[in-house]
Amino acid sequence: MSDLVVEARGLRKDFGSHGRTAVDGLDLSVPRGGVHGFLGPNGSGKTTTIRMLLGLARSTGGTMRLFGEPVPERLPEVMGRVGAVVESPKFTPTFSARANLELLARAGGIDVKRVGAALHQVGLSGREGDRYRTYSLGMKQRLAIAATLLKDPELLILDEPTNGLDPAGIREIREMIRALGAQGVTVLVSSHILAEIQQVCDSVSIIGRGRLLAEGRVDELVAGGTTYRLVVSQPERAAGVLEDAGIVVGREADHLALDLGDREPEEVARALAGHDLWPRELTPVRRDLESVFLQLTSTEPPVPGGAA
Ligand SMILES: Nc1ncnc2c1ncn2[C@@H]1O[C@H](COP(=O)(O)OP(=O)(O)OP(=O)(O)O)[C@@H](O)[C@H]1O
Incomplete structure (x- = not known):
């Protein structure tokens, strides 16, 4: 059996008939275990790739596998093993974090006993009784992640989880990602900010303009480059x-x-x-991931339509 939990080969996404190409023959290999960074500048195709992996967008070419199973064909069979935060779920502002998660658990046919464990995994145990509307942005983001942890996924996909957070919030998310990786969850986390992510990633895929530029263990990518x-x-x-x-x-x-x-x-x-x-x-x-990334993407012309 393949030890890759996510695999894409020659993946493509062209938008519209005159096709803006968002993903351009992308190869992606995410090994089982640890934290894998999916890195690339704004508009390089990260969100589009994640949406295709989750069956939220249709690819226009190439193949994808989750846990070795071809997707989207076998998505119904593997989705139970995948948790993803692509967009923020809707929580009830006047309910506590715990009450919100219990509601979601019941709706999803999940044992409410999982709620305590999920809150613990994201470091919200002490604040579970507070109303959602009193939460900071970072806590809201962690609660969104807790919601997807209810089903105890083997693979957790986070799309730009630190977007919009202040430095304290970013640190909280980073610590949470590290802890989840240490607990045995494979975490795939996208970001356009290397410094935020390098410290918690075991391996990374760096993309530019919808193509893979480099992939491998962080220590190997930054090695030998003084x-x-x-x-x-x-x-x-x-x-x-x-x-x-x-x-x-x-x-x-x-x-x-x-x-x-x-x-x-x-x-x-x-x-x-x-x-x-x-x-x-x-x-x-010392070479760091940021310099590898800048070197790899410096020759890339700006992506049309990509945010600054
Ligand atoms: N629905 C759509 N219709 C047309 N073009 C789209 C659509 N969604 C995304 N794109 C384009 O595809 C390209 C890749 O976008 P995508 O959001 O996947 O990049 P990203 O790497 O996730 O960027 P960011 O870091 O800004 O989130 C961009 O040029 C974007 O404008």
């Missing part, structure tokens, strides 16, 4: 000297970005000193 930041008084002359020495040089507004490959930083200092150029600053810059 660059050096060089500040020197004659940057253009220094860049020429270093390029002659075989070093890859990127020209930034206020510094040079050096990719040393196998070389030691001493070689930079030696090469520059040989031309009477003296570095004012030479510091290692």
